[in-house]
Amino acid sequence: MEMLILFGTFTLLMLIGTPIAFCLGVASFATVLYLGLPPLVVFQRLNSGMSVFSLLAIPFFIYAGDLMVRGGIAQKIVAFAASLVGHIRGGLGQVNIVTATLFGGISGSAVAEAAAVGGLMIPQMKQRGYGADYAVNVTSMAALIALLLPPSHNMIIYSISAGGKISIADLFTAGILPGLLYAAALMVTAYFVARSRGYPVEAFPGFAAVGRFLLIATPGLLLIAIIFGGVRSGVFTATESSCIAVLYALLVTLFVYRSMSWSDFVHATHGAVRTTAMVLLIIGMAAAFSWLMAFLRVPAALIASMNAVSENPLVILLLINVLMLFLGTFMDMGPTIIICTPIFLPVAMAYGVDPVHFGVIMILNFGIGLNTPPVGAVQFVACAVGKISVWEAMRSIWPFYLAGLVVLGLVTYVPAISLWLPGVFK
Amino acid sequence: MTSSEATSPLARLGRILAAVSTLSLWLAGIGLVAMTAMVAWQVFCRYVLNDSPSWTEPGAVMLMSWFIFLGAAVGVRENYHLGFDVLLYALPKGGKKWLRMISDVVAFAFGIGMVWYGSELVGLTWNTVLPSLRISGGWDYVPLVAGGVLICLFALERIVLRLAGEPIDDVLDELPPAEVAAELDTANVKA
Amino acid sequence: QTVLKSSDTHPDGYPTVEAVEYFGELVKERTGGRYAVEVYHSAQLGEEKDTIEQVRSGVIELNRVSMAPFNGTVKESIVPALPYIFRSEEHMHKVMDGAVGDQIKTAFEGAGLVALAFYDAGSRSFYNKTKPINSVADMAGLKFRVIQSDIFVDMVAALGANATPMPYGEVYSSIETGVIDGAENNFPSYDTAKHFEVAKHYSLDQHTILPEVFVMNKAAFDKLTPGDQAIFKQAATDSVAKQRELWAAKDAESRKKVEAAGAQITTPDKQGFIDAMKPVYEKHVTDDVLKKMVADVQAVQ
Numbered sequence: 002m003e004m005l006i007l008f009g010t011f012t013l014l015m016l017i018g019t020p021i022a023f024c025l026g027v028a029s030f031a032t033v034l035y036l037g038l039p040p041l042v043v044f045q046r047l048n049s050g051m052s053v054f055s056l057l058a059i060p061f062f063i064y065a066g067d068l069m070v071r072g073g074i075a076q077k078i079v080a081f082a083a084s085l086v087g088h089i090r091g092g093l094g095q096v097n098i099v100t101a102t103l104f105g106g107i108s109g110s111a112v113a114e115a116a117a118v119g120g121l122m123i124p125q126m127k128q129r130g131y132g133a134d135y136a137v138n139v140t141s142m143a144a145l146i147a148l149l150l151p152p153s154h155n156m157i158i159y160s161i162s163a164g165g166k167i168s169i170a171d172l173f174t175a176g177i178l179p180g181l182l183y184a185a186a187l188m189v190t191a192y193f194v195a196r197s198r199g200y201p202v203e204a205f206p207g208f209a210a211v212g213r214f215l216l217i218a219t220p221g222l223l224l225i226a227i228i229f230g231g232v233r234s235g236v237f238t239a240t241e242s243s244c245i246a247v248l249y250a251l252l253v254t255l256f257v258y259r260s261m262s263w264s265d266f267v268h269a270t271h272g273a274v275r276t277t278a279m280v281l282l283i284i285g286m287a288a289a290f291s292w293l294m295a296f297l298r299v300p301a302a303l304i305a306s307m308n309a310v311s312e313n314p315l316v317i318l319l320l321i322n323v324l325m326l327f328l329g330t331f332m333d334m335g336p337t338i339i340i341c342t343p344i345f346l347p348v349a350m351a352y353g354v355d356p357v358h359f360g361v362i363m364i365l366n367f368g369i370g371l372n373t374p375p376v377g378a379v380q381f382v383a384c385a386v387g388k389i390s391v392w393e394a395m396r397s398i399w400p401f402y403l404a405g406l407v408v409l410g411l412v413t414y415v416p417a418i419s420l421w422l423p424g425v426f427k
Numbered sequence: 428m429t430s431s432e433a434t435s436p437l438a439r440l441g442r443i444l445a446a447v448s449t450l451s452l453w454l455a456g457i458g459l460v461a462m463t464a465m466v467a468w469q470v471f472c473r474y475v476l477n478d479s480p481s482w483t484e485p486g487a488v489m490l491m492s493w494f495i496f497l498g499a500a501v502g503v504r505e506n507y508h509l510g511f512d513v514l515l516y517a518l519p520k521g522g523k524k525w526l527r528m529i530s531d532v533v534a535f536a537f538g539i540g541m542v543w544y545g546s547e548l549v550g551l552t553w554n555t556v557l558p559s560l561r562i563s564g565g566w567d568y569v570p571l572v573a574g575g576v577l578i579c580l581f582a583l584e585r586i587v588l589r590l591a592g593e594p595i596d597d598v599l600d601e602l603p604p605a606e607v608a609a610e611l612d613t614a615n616v617k618a
Numbered sequence: 619q620t621v622l623k624s625s626d627t628h629p630d631g632y633p634t635v636e637a638v639e640y641f642g643e644l645v646k647e648r649t650g651g652r653y654a655v656e657v658y659h660s661a662q663l664g665e666e667k668d669t670i671e672q673v674r675s676g677v678i679e680l681n682r683v684s685m686a687p688f689n690g691t692v693k694e695s696i697v698p699a700l701p702y703i704f705r706s707e708e709h710m711h712k713v714m715d716g717a718v719g720d721q722i723k724t725a726f727e728g729a730g731l732v733a734l735a736f737y738d739a740g741s742r743s744f745y746n747k748t749k750p751i752n753s754v755a756d757m758a759g760l761k762f763r764v765i766q767s768d769i770f771v772d773m774v775a776a777l778g779a780n781a782t783p784m785p786y787g788e789v790y791s792s793i794e795t796g797v798i799d800g801a802e803n804n805f806p807s808y809d810t811a812k813h814f815e816v817a818k819h820y821s822l823d824q825h826t827i828l829p830e831v832f833v834m835n836k837a838a839f840d841k842l843t844p845g846d847q848a849i850f851k852q853a854a855t856d857s858v859a860k861q862r863e864l865w866a867a868k869d870a871e872s873r874k875k876v877e878a879a880g881a882q883i884t885t886p887d888k889q890g891f892i893d894a895m896k897p898v899y900e901k902h903v904t905d906d907v908l909k910k911m912v913a914d915v916q917a918v919q
């Protein structure tokens with residue numbers, strides 16, 4: 002009965018359009034009342050679920066992303082990517098993906114990336130005769146690269162959800178090859194779709210121009226080296242690196258590019274406050290929700306029922322992936338990680354999966370979920386920028402989904418893609 | 428707008444709440460900047476002064492909960508919290524209005540819970556002392572209470588405006604989905 | 619049957635988890651099955667600070683936690699947390715089983731809790747990746763992560779080292795990359811958190827021998843019949859003997875394991891460390907109650 006109240010209230014409220022944060026909170030509240038527990042536990046979990054030092058990375062990386070877009074760093078990266086890969090078939094689609102890869106190396110938020118890269122690329126692509134659906138799908142799928150490449154605050158959320166005993170530096174490193182593999186798969190897909198649709202190529206501006214654009218973009222791109230190098234060489238912790246990203250973005254836009262006005266700064270700050278408050282409120286409410294799941298022993302029941310299905314690790318991993326894809330369709334990334342890590346990680350580890358490897362699988366899996374309706378923040382942003390409906394985008398997204406699922410399969414069943422690089426750094 | 432409308436109690440209240448919302452957003456923004464400064468100070472002290480302050484970690488976390496709850500309350504007023512809008516878009520206007528009404532009542536009720544049980548938590552922990560910060564442990568839960576008060580006010584404002592026949596939901600229908608608005612503001616920059 | 623819920627941050631199979639489970643079995647047996655205990659291990663219900671609030675407000679009935687989080691609430695709990703207050707684990711056992719232990723137990727009632735038992739958590743020592751520690755002088759300038767406790771922060775400062783704030787989850791990679799030089803803990807934690815992989819110099823300075831505490835919500839305890847209260851108290855006392863046995867085995871096992879994995883254990887001259895603690899005592903042992911308790915502890919032979 003208490004399970005019915007917990008999940009039933011959540012589903013009902015979600016269907017009538019109540020913000021997810023309040024769906025989670027009120028469902029937990031109702032269940033606690035039914036169980037006769039002191040209701041203050043819901044509010045305690047809400048508060049302490051978000052009062053975690055490592056979560057500071059979320060506002061900082063979102064803030065850094067907003068500052069980089071407002072202050073013109075992102076635009077300079079687009080110009081460099083355009084000069085580099087614009088001459089490949091479906092040129093601007095390739096530019097979009099390379100930009101997303103470069104920007105993904107300095108930003109951790111796929112939503113911010115879709116807004117940043119999409120805001121710059123989609124209007125240009127439409128103007129050059131690309132279908133809006135193509136522009137939107139390339140943007141939304143490429144934005145997921147930000148989740149895999151360091152910095153990635155979702156990996157930090159995963160590490161916290163796993164009890165904080167997984168090295169964040171290792172998780173960051175483990176995401177690099179899967180991120181690049183995913184970017185390559187998207188570029189190939191974008192190429193074939195562009196060819197079948199007869200999209201144009203851009204003229205190659207010459208190596209001198211590429212060099213010039215690279216030089217202009219370098220102060221922004223240096224952030225990749227600062228974040229990854231800083232964490233790996235022990236100058237600062239993973240969480241501190243997000244704060245350094247904010248300072249660096251401010252420094253570059255104020256003193257190097259001199260492109261940040263006071264109103265840009267205020268806009269970026271308020272934008273970051275809005276986005277973070279939204280994300281972290283959900284994380285806090287999800288903490289209350291998952292406390293109840295632990296209290297009601299849901300994970301143990303699930304492990305038992307999965308064991309009943311199969312003992313084969315390959316089947317179990319497939320099963321976990323399908324379940325996570327299903328959950329990711331309906332839920333947002335942060336809360337899904339918080340709720341699913343304590344449930345699935347022990348199962349996966351029981352079958353010999355490395356926790357770092359499992360983190361990469363989970364991030365890519367839930368990342369794809371950010372591009373699936375009904376709850377898909379990245380897809381919503383890309384569609385809103387492209388001014389098309391989600392259903393229009395869905396009609397032609399399938400080749401890109403396929404690319405994503407192929408990479409997910411490879412990452413799941415070839416652990417070396419994730420684990421080789423962290424091993425090299427040890 | 429006629430002068431009688433401008434001075435109606437509802438309009439005056441609306442202006443006050445708008446000011447409260449703007450103030451909250453600014454305070455939250457200042458909190459974010461202060462948090463950046465605090466963590467940067469922590470790194471600076473460790474490397475340059477070789478002496479790490481122990482208050483920066485709990486201090487930054489406390490600032491974070493202030494700006495989350497302030498920002499979350501503003502989100503209720505500006506309606507930017509992430510939701511599942513599919514059914515809303517499929518329904519006729521009349522039905523939509525009532526579903527949004529339920530959501531606002533839910534937010535209001537949860538806000539009451541934040542105030543009530545948040546205060547209970549403040550009471551429970553008031554006699555404890557936070558290490559490093561050396562202030563009462565009750566301060567951990569003060570942002571929860573403050574955020575609850577604001578969420579109640581802003582949710583109530585929406586409920587009252589809707590009951591008074593104000594077209595607050597029509598405005599929403601023309602905007603992009605709520606969760607997108609915050610990021611779009613960032614995307615629509617000088618190209 | 620009433621099922622009492624108990625929280626623990628340690629994983630399944632850890633001595634404290636096993637001890638509380640043993641306590642539950644005894645209670646179940648001796649009350650004829652009227653009461654049972656369910657342990658939520660691995661911080662499933664939250665970190666210690668949170669579960670303490672949960673047990674105080676009656677969300678859960680039982681909780682096994684360390685003493686440090688109570689330092690700001692129950693001032694008597696400061697005494698066992700003081701560095702070098704105990705000469706050895708045997709000394710600690712004698713003190714906590716005696717009058718001073720009872721005084722601390724009584725003090726917990728002010729926080730709405732009944733302290734049922736004190737469990738062993740071994741002795742805590744510093745470990746780092748940089749160099750072996752043989753004297754206080756070797757500590758100078760090293761960066762250590764300590765738990766969020768003023769006593770620990772002041773202790774590290776008094777040793778000339780640098781206390782660096784950091785969430786537990788970032789300690790491993792921070793030692794690995796060199797943000798900090800090390801941390802401090804007992805052998806089982808040094809082992810299970812895998813910190814021995816990145817910080818191989820473990821110096822057996824044994825700065826604190828801080829026991830952990832098993833508490834019950836006072837309102838829930840008061841609801842028990844006097845007979846059941848006696849059963850609970852006796853079961854808790856019986857679980858202490860069991861826990862000490864399990865702890866000793868675990869401690870030895872972990873020590874063996876980290877040594878086999880290449881950890882270098884040094885035994886520094888403790889007197890220097892003890893002498894350096896004077897400012898910590900001056901700052902934290904301020905009122906007469908605490909001063910008397912410290913004297914009482916030192917008087918126990």
Ligand code: NA
Pocket residue numbers: 105106107108109110146147148149150151152153
């Ligand atoms: Na990234």
Ligand code: NA
Pocket residue numbers: 329330331332369370371372373374375376377378
């Ligand atoms: Na989705």
